[in-house]
Amino acid sequence: MGSLLRGEEMCLAQLFLQSGSAYDCISELGELGLVEFRDLNPNVNAFQRKHVSEIKKCEEMERILGYLLREIKKANISVPERDMNPVAPSPKSILTIMEQLQRLEVELGEVTRNKEKLQKNLLELTEYTHMLRITRNFVQRSAEVFNLYEEFPFLEKDTRMDYSSMQRLGAKLGFISGLIQRAKIEAFERMLWRVCKGYTILSYAEVEEYLEDPDTGEPTKSVVFLISYWGDQIGQKVKKICDCYHCHLYPYPSSNNERNDVVEGLRTRIQDLYTVLHRTEDYLRQVLIRASESVYTWMVQVKKMKAIYYILNLCSFDVTNKCLIAEVWCPVNDIPELRRALEDGSRKSGATVPSFVNRIPTTDTPPTLIRTNKFTSGFQNIVDAYGVCSYREINPAPFTLITFPFLFAVMFGDLGHGVLMTLFAALMVLHENNRKLKNTRNEIWNTFFEGRYIILMMGLFSIYTGLIYNDCFSKSLNIFGSGWSVKAMFDANVWNDVTANTYLTLDPNTSRVFHGPYPLGIDPIWNLASNRLTFLNSFKMKMSVILGIIHMTFGVILSSYNHIYFRKKYNLYLVFLPQLLFLMCLFGYLVFMIVYKWLVFSVTDSSFAPSILIHFINMFLMQRDTGLQVFLVVIAVLSVPVLLLGKPVYLNWFKNGSRRHVGMYRVRIRNQQLVSPSSFLPLTYFFNFADELLHQAIHTIEFCLGCISNTASYLRLWALSLAHAQLSEVLWAMVMRVGLRMDTRLGVLFLVPVFGVFAVLTVSILLIMEGLSAFLHALRLHWVEFQNKFYGGTGVKFCPFAFSLLPSSLEHDGLL
Amino acid sequence: MPSLLFCGPKMAACGMVISIWGVIMLAMLGIFFSAKSAVLIEDVPFTEEDIRNDPNPPQKIYSLYNQVGINCFIAAGIYVVVGAVSLCQVRLNKRQEYMVT
Numbered sequence: 001m002g003s004l005l006r007g008e009e010m011c012l013a014q015l016f017l018q019s020g021s022a023y024d025c026i027s028e029l030g031e032l033g034l035v036e037f038r039d040l041n042p043n044v045n046a047f048q049r050k051h052v053s054e055i056k057k058c059e060e061m062e063r064i065l066g067y068l069l070r071e072i073k074k075a076n077i078s079v080p081e082r083d084m085n086p087v088a089p090s091p092k093s094i095l096t097i098m099e100q101l102q103r104l105e106v107e108l109g110e111v112t113r114n115k116e117k118l119q120k121n122l123l124e125l126t127e128y129t130h131m132l133r134i135t136r137n138f139v140q141r142s143a144e145v146f147n148l149y150e151e152f153p154f155l156e157k158d159t160r161m162d163y164s165s166m167q168r169l170g171a172k173l174g175f176i177s178g179l180i181q182r183a184k185i186e187a188f189e190r191m192l193w194r195v196c197k198g199y200t201i202l203s204y205a206e207v208e209e210y211l212e213d214p215d216t217g218e219p220t221k222s223v224v225f226l227i228s229y230w231g232d233q234i235g236q237k238v239k240k241i242c243d244c245y246h247c248h249l250y251p252y253p254s255s256n257n258e259r260n261d262v263v264e265g266l267r268t269r270i271q272d273l274y275t276v277l278h279r280t281e282d283y284l285r286q287v288l289i290r291a292s293e294s295v296y297t298w299m300v301q302v303k304k305m306k307a308i309y310y311i312l313n314l315c316s317f318d319v320t321n322k323c324l325i326a327e328v329w330c331p332v333n334d335i336p337e338l339r340r341a342l343e344d345g346s347r348k349s350g351a352t353v354p355s356f357v358n359r360i361p362t363t364d365t366p367p368t369l370i371r372t373n374k375f376t377s378g379f380q381n382i383v384d385a386y387g388v389c390s391y392r393e394i395n396p397a398p399f400t401l402i403t404f405p406f407l408f409a410v411m412f413g414d415l416g417h418g419v420l421m422t423l424f425a426a427l428m429v430l431h432e433n434n435r436k437l438k439n440t441r442n443e444i445w446n447t448f449f450e451g452r453y454i455i456l457m458m459g460l461f462s463i464y465t466g467l468i469y470n471d472c473f474s475k476s477l478n479i480f481g482s483g484w485s486v487k488a489m490f491d492a493n494v495w496n497d498v499t500a501n502t503y504l505t506l507d508p509n510t511s512r513v514f515h516g517p518y519p520l521g522i523d524p525i526w527n528l529a530s531n532r533l534t535f536l537n538s539f540k541m542k543m544s545v546i547l548g549i550i551h552m553t554f555g556v557i558l559s560s561y562n563h564i565y566f567r568k569k570y571n572l573y574l575v576f577l578p579q580l581l582f583l584m585c586l587f588g589y590l591v592f593m594i595v596y597k598w599l600v601f602s603v604t605d606s607s608f609a610p611s612i613l614i615h616f617i618n619m620f621l622m623q624r625d626t627g628l629q630v631f632l633v634v635i636a637v638l639s640v641p642v643l644l645l646g647k648p649v650y651l652n653w654f655k656n657g658s659r660r661h662v663g664m665y666r667v668r669i670r671n672q673q674l675v676s677p678s679s680f681l682p683l684t685y686f687f688n689f690a691d692e693l694l695h696q697a698i699h700t701i702e703f704c705l706g707c708i709s710n711t712a713s714y715l716r717l718w719a720l721s722l723a724h725a726q727l728s729e730v731l732w733a734m735v736m737r738v739g740l741r742m743d744t745r746l747g748v749l750f751l752v753p754v755f756g757v758f759a760v761l762t763v764s765i766l767l768i769m770e771g772l773s774a775f776l777h778a779l780r781l782h783w784v785e786f787q788n789k790f791y792g793g794t795g796v797k798f799c800p801f802a803f804s805l806l807p808s809s810l811e812h813d814g815l816l
Numbered sequence: 817m818p819s820l821l822f823c824g825p826k827m828a829a830c831g832m833v834i835s836i837w838g839v840i841m842l843a844m845l846g847i848f849f850s851a852k853s854a855v856l857i858e859d860v861p862f863t864e865e866d867i868r869n870d871p872n873p874p875q876k877i878y879s880l881y882n883q884v885g886i887n888c889f890i891a892a893g894i895y896v897v898v899g900a901v902s903l904c905q906v907r908l909n910k911r912q913e914y915m916v917t
Contacts, residue, residue: 420837473841475855527855733858740845740884741861751891752898755842759834 003371004398006565007389008331010366010798015326015342017315017355022324025345025355026308026801027088032341033802035328036367040316049313054091057098058306064101065299071108072292075285079292086297088304088803097298104291111284118280122273123212127179127222128250129266130207132259134224135177135252138203174235175228176242178249181213182206182221188245192227195237200229226252304803311801323355329366329798335359365391369798374432376401378454386783387793393562396787403551403786404778405457410547411720411774412458414728415466416473417766422459428452458775468521469721473762474728476524484525488512503530508603533722540718542594548714548785549587552707555789556580562790570654574646575699578639579789583707585636589629590616644700648693702788710785716777724770731761821908828905835899842892849885852878860884 013035017025029035041049072079089097180188185204192200203226210219225247229238242249253259315326330338338357346354368389372380380397382404389395412418429452431437437449448455470476484506489495492510506525508514517523522539526532556579563571593612601609619629739754787793799805823831848856860880870876 478853478855524855528857737859740859740887742887743861743880743883748887748890749894751842751887752838752894755838755891755895756834759837 003369004376005395006392007395008333008369008371010329010369010391011332011335011359012362012364012366013328013330013335013338014358014360015324015328015355016318016321016358017324017326017342018346018351018353019323021346021349021351021355022312022315023088023091023308024349025342026311027304028341028345028348029338030304030307030311030801030803031087032337033800033804034334034338034341035330036798036800037311037314038327038329039314040325040327041314050317051309051312054309055306055313057094058302058309061098061101061298061302062306064105065295065302067105068101068108068288068291068295069299071112072288072295075288077285077288077292079296086301088308089301094305097301101298104287107287108284108291111280111287115277115280115284118273118277119212122270122277124248125266125270125273126211127248129263129270130211130222131177131179131224131250132253132263132266134205134207135226136259137205138226173228173230174232175226175252176235176238176249177224177226177252178242178247179207179222179224180242180245180247182223184245185223185225188225188241188247191241191245192238195241196229196234199231199234200227200238202227303806307801307803307806327360330357331369365795367391367798368795370395370397372397375453378451379404381450382454382779383782384797386787387791388795388797390792390795392565393792393795394558394565394790396558396782396791399554399558400782401457404782405454405461407547407551407717407778407781408458408774409461409465410544410717411777412462412724412771413465413469413721414471414473414724414766415463415477417728417762418459418462418464418466420459420763420767421455421462421771425452425456425459429456458771469725470518470522470524470527471725471728474725474732476522476527478524480519482525483515483518483523484508485513485515514603536725537718537722540721541715542598544714544717545711546591546594547717548711548781549583549591551714551781551786552710552789553580553583553588555786556583559790570647570650574650575643578643578646579703581639582636582643582704585632585639587707587711589619589632640700640704643703644697645693648689648696651692652689706788713785714781716781720770720774720777724766724774727770728766731758731766735761821905821912823905825906825909825913828902828909831902832899832906835895835902838895839892839899842888842895846885846888846892849881849888852881856881 015025046052069079189202189204192202204223207222207224211222212218213220227238229235239249253262311326312324315324317323318325335357342355342357368391370380370389376397379400380395383389383395383397383400409418428437428449432449432452440446466472486506489504489506489510491512494507494510495504498504506513506529522536526535529535556576559579560572560576563569563576590612593615597609597612619633622630622633735754735758739751739758742748742750845856849860860877861884862877862880866876866880867873
């Protein structure tokens with residue numbers, strides 16, 4: 001039975017899984033994605049369930065995999081993108097995977113730590129080298145100066161010096177050298193001056209190249225400084241200040257020979273370190289590359305295993321039969337496939353006793369499953385966004401396939417814009433198998449891509465309505481030749497003094513001015529007319545009202561199908577019929593009047609044509625004594641109390657009057673299907689008259705007032721199409737016309753950027769903004785005005801247990 | 817030889833789209849102006865005296881129509897050039913992407 005119209009028939013089934021083969025059976029079911037499992041242990045805490053330890057193991061493995069992936073991404077190694085789908089591993093092979101992962105984690109951790117240490121070491125040596133090189137310049141600069149001041153020996157080395165010379169000199173010269181970050185050098189200098197005025201000399205120079213800061217890993221500029229100080233206590237103070245400013249201090253060589261030795265030693269050490277560092281990095285990369293080959297497979301396997309254990313936690317253990325019992329919702333048509341899957345699973349695990357499935361009756365409402373293909377899934381999604389269909393009620397989606405793009409196009413109606421939209425959608429549809437397009441992270445693009453068929457339909461329908469409105473980038477196309485002739489006005493001598501009037505009127509009453517209606521759409525001459533909007537407004541308003549009333553009547557008729565299917569015949573006579581009569585007698589008559597006025601009154605008697613609005617108002621006030629109108633109003637008014645009171649009174653009588661028939665009714669229900677829609681009239685039927693009356697009163701008021709307000713709501717079809725046409729015209733007049741009217745020599749080159757601006761504004765304002773606006777309004781018309789005539793929308797969506805539908809936590813982190 | 821690449825892949829794609837659209841739309845506009853379509857009268861740069869002082873009406877207006885038509889064709893030609901440049905950029909971008917990975 002048509003799945004798109006009503007949804008699949010579902011049943012509740014019990015699976016009896018042998019303990020040995022439970023894992024494999026559920027793995028098979030996960031691959032197929034057939035059934036939805038129900039939780040049989042709802043009162044059990046997540047930590048008290050049976051397979052908690054296995055799930056913890058899986059999460060541990062996921063943590064390690066996440067760490068591995070982050071490291072792989074940092075090293076810019078690409079993970080192979082093959083479309084593989086490994087099956088869930090058996091519990092035995094999970095141990096090997098776990099072991100491998102742990103080994104990898106340990107190895108990776110060690111290697112990374114080593115690398116960091118080596119890098120830190122390297123940085124220190126490099127800084128020391130820089131320092132020695134740059135301070136050599138200081139010394140050489142003041143070498144002449146030092147020759148004069150030889151009596152200032154170095155403080156640390158000169159223990160042999162006697163007190164006499166110390167006292168004579170009064171001071172000992174000490175040196176502190178090191179590196180400091182460039183940003184801090186000025187503050188450092190000032191602090192030194194304030195603390196040890198005059199007793200220190202600071203010379204510094206910047207290191208040309210950037211050194212990597214070990215903490216943050218960013219390249220920073222450093223400054224080499226050399227402080228020469230007099231006195232021991234000053235030395236302590238200087239050391240403390242250096243500590244404050246996080247300087248890296250290095251021992252200052254006392255003589256040139258020492259300095260050269262140190263430099264040589266440093267150079268060899270740095271060379272060695274570089275080699276070691278290179279080898280370490282290579283080794284790290286090897287490890288990561290080896291890991292990256294299988295990390296994807298492992299991730300999928302771990303995800304599947306975790307999912308299977310979750311499901312196993314939902315099952316209950318039957319002690320007598322030594323098997324696991326699971327309750328699933330399954331489509332009736334898929335029961336044979338379910339049996340086959342269980343047999344496969346049992347066979348794979350080598351169990352002697354096979355697992356089997358058993359259908360059980362239930363009074364719970366099953367979830368709704370509606371099978372869609374890539375074309376219908378977009379439309380089903382927008383219907384589901386309002387509310388998922390109740391079980392087995394009419395699904396509005398197959399009708400939305402056509403009415404939604406049509407109503408959109410009525411509001412969008414422009415040939416040029418429709419062509420652009422169709423081309424955009426066609427590009428997306430043709431490239432729909434391109435993996436890069438499917439898997440982008442950009443949310444907005446994903447939304448457009450999922451709706452590519454909707455956009456394609458909207459574009460195609462817009463081309464059609466663009467032809468009808470005769471509007472292409474705000475200009476009309478004259479394909480068939482206009483039905484109006486200007487020359488005839490001159491020939492009939494009506495327009496003899498053309499220059500006297502600002503506006504000239506083409507009078508269709510004059511002979512040969514109006515040949516006949518344009519074959520398809522609005523005549524192109526209206527684009528040149530000054531009363532274009534007056535005509536179009538009247539036309540579009542009437543069109544909107546007609547379309548709206550047809551749409552709503554269709555909704556009411558659809559409700560009758562629901563009443564028939566759910567075997568509530570009384571609804572047909574007591575709800576559907578009064579609703580239809582009310583709608584048709586009042587608004588159907590309005591549509592009739594519109595069409596009648598269009599057809600019957602011609603050009604000759606157009607000035608005597610009656611106003612529909614006045615007629616309609618008079619009909620309500622019962623001022624005309626045309627028998628037909630009075631009759632229609634009476635029928636409409638009489639249908640309101642029937643709608644209000646009919647159903648509650650009938651149900652009350654049914655419950656009270658036919659108690660003796662209840663037993664027979666019960667028997668009748670048992671003989672029907674196990675889960676049938678009429679079982680919603682439950683065996684314990686509790687009927688509350690007041691409740692029902694209130695409910696029906698609300699429904700009546702909603703329907704009757706809604707008829708008027710919803711009909712007026714459809715006037716948005718007119719409003720948005722007017723807005724779109726005006727925006728389009730303004731854009732042409734203010735942008736393109738400026739470029740086209742250039743008549744200077746080089747003005748032609750001005751047209752090129754003007755067209756670029758026109759194109760960008762068309763796409764951004766008219767296609768995207770107006771498109772979204774018309775989409776939204778068409779959607780609202782469907783959700784509210786159409787669906788409140790028949791749709792329940794209180795269902796639950798069927799979420800099958802399928803591995804392909806499970807999200808991975810690592811994808812959430814953007815690692816995949 | 818310095819790289820001829822001066823815009824990224826998205827900019828080049830936009831350039832292609834606008835160029836193709838420009839060529840088609842401006843060419844059609846040119847044709848419609850040359851066919852002296854009445855709907856496009858507002859876009860033709862005529863003045864009052866063009867209408868009044870025309871010794872041989874409506875040739876002045878027709879010649880203005882032709883002029884605008886030719887302008888449109890020239891602009892379409894320029895867009896062909898822009899389109900070719902964009903196509904080169906798209907190809908260069910693809911090649912660069914291919915070489916990096």
